[in-house]
Amino acid sequence: MQRQPNEERIMTRRMVWMGLIGAVILSTGGLLSAADEAGFVPLFDGESLKGWHKAGGGATYRVEEGCIVGEVGPGDNTFLCTDKVYGDFILKLELKLDVPGNSGIQFRSHKRERDGRVYGYQCEIDPSPRAWSGGVYDEARRGWLYPLTSDEAAQRAFRVDGWNEYVIEAIGPRIRTWVNGVPCADFLDAMDIEGLIALQVHSGKEGRIRWRNIRIRDLGKHIWTPIWDGETLDGWHILPGGTWAIEEGAIVGRSPASEPRHGLLVTDREFDDFVVRVEYLASRGNSGLYFRAEESGDEVGIHGFQAEIDPERDAGGLYETAGRAWVVQPSPEDVQKWYKPGVWNEMVVCAQGRDVAVFVNGHKSAELKDDPGRTRGKIALQLHGGMEMDVRFRRVEVLLPGPRPGA
Structure with a gap:
């Protein structure tokens, strides 16, 4: 039987489409690779x-x-x-x-x-x-x-x-x-x-x-962005006890041993995934850098993760207030590797999803992988209750995404 011109056109189109489908099936990896290469x-x-x-x-x-x-x-x-x-x-x-x-x-x-x-x-x-x-x-x-x-x-x-x-x-x-x-x-x-x-x-x-x-x-790149302006406490609020002041370009926290309450300087905003970097000088008493924390209204004032700040021991350890207590407690030998007593030290806390890493002067002091703890909350600086406290902080900043090329 002789095909009509219209039937021949239909058959030709079908053959073309079948060929294209076959090419797609045979070269799926190549097509996926081409998509993966977008922007390179x-x-x-x-x-x-x-x-x-x-x-x-x-x-x-x-x-x-x-x-x-x-x-x-x-x-x-x-x-x-x-x-x-x-x-x-x-x-x-x-x-x-x-x-x-x-x-x-x-x-x-x-x-x-x-x-x-x-x-x-x-x-x-x-x-x-x-x-x-x-x-x-x-x-x-x-x-x-x-x-x-x-x-x-x-x-x-x-x-x-x-x-x-x-x-x-x-x-x-x-x-x-x-x-x-x-x-x-x-x-x-x-x-x-x-x-x-x-x-x-x-x-x-x-x-x-x-x-x-x-x-x-x-x-593009991430950019270190101050969350303390260096002059005021705008963007932060104070939970008693203790006192907070700005002296010589630093946030200074003090509290007497007679004060049973923890003193806290807390960010107004919350953070989920973040990196925070602070410089601190611990002269007297136990302090800490809280993160992914929530205000509690009790004598402690806050619940959540705390990266330990102390002039003598445990610097860079991880403690969970109103939770698991010590999650990572470093040995005295390890603390000596990264902490410098009597001078300014740098602490960095990275929290991404359920992974957390703490660094003191560039050395990893604590790490959690796939941790079940909180994934969002506030950042806070602590004065421990019931002890003589004198601690200073400067250059408090977080790492935030900058603009992407072409954006």
Whole structure:
């Protein structure tokens, strides 16, 4: 039977649509990958080192067959650094070890003024039997932040003899990494919120590594924002007892031993996910930085989490008032590692979802993962009742998202 022209057109359209559907089915991964790549821009043009500069030792970097090739040379660790600074971002790249050797990808990193030494967060490239590729190390500063000690899946992810895809995500205080799609690091740390990206060649006898397809999605950056204006107590309110005053650029809290009530200086607003940073000088008595707390109306005045402030012990521990009491109580030996008596100290509290991390002078003093405690509440400074109190606070600020590029 001879088909009519209209029938032929219908059959042709059906064949076209069937072909398109087949193409979609066969290439779903590619289509998903294309969607995942939205907003990414290349950091490496495949032909030159434009936008990058070298720092540190004598390793060499060259462009070869669309890759950046780094090779061990004399001297210290060497870094190929971006000219541009990045804050919040997702970084993707592929890498391969031609000659196995230790390496890493720096991010939110900096160069020391006196000698140009690169320091900061490093996502590890580790072909050794230890197999910590994807863990995070603080280069030339604090050492290991997230080793892969007991994560067997992450340890198996890296291919010593082939190409590897790395993903590094840094948004506010949360840092996450993946190697070949396997989750590796996931932790909170707000020591640096922006900095350089760099490709490291570790010092040693041998090592050659190549990187390609380096691209980034720039998500802007978070900004430290004061919640104390330095002059008044606007935005805060006082719960008795004790007294609060502003002296020489600091909030000063005092209370006599005869006062049974806890004195509190409380924010008017509540916070859920946040990072708060304060500098404090504890001269006498027990104090604390409350967060995700609620006013209670009793003698204590407030219920919730407290990061411990004390001139002698427990600094940086976590206590839950009207709850579990001590959640994390550090040992005296640990406190000596991070607390400096008689001088100003810095405390940072990161709270994201049900994860909490406390830092004193950059050292992690307490950490909770998937904790059942409160997820929203106020920030407060405490004067403990029943003891002689003298404590000072300055530079009280929170980390908030800034505008995104193109917004």
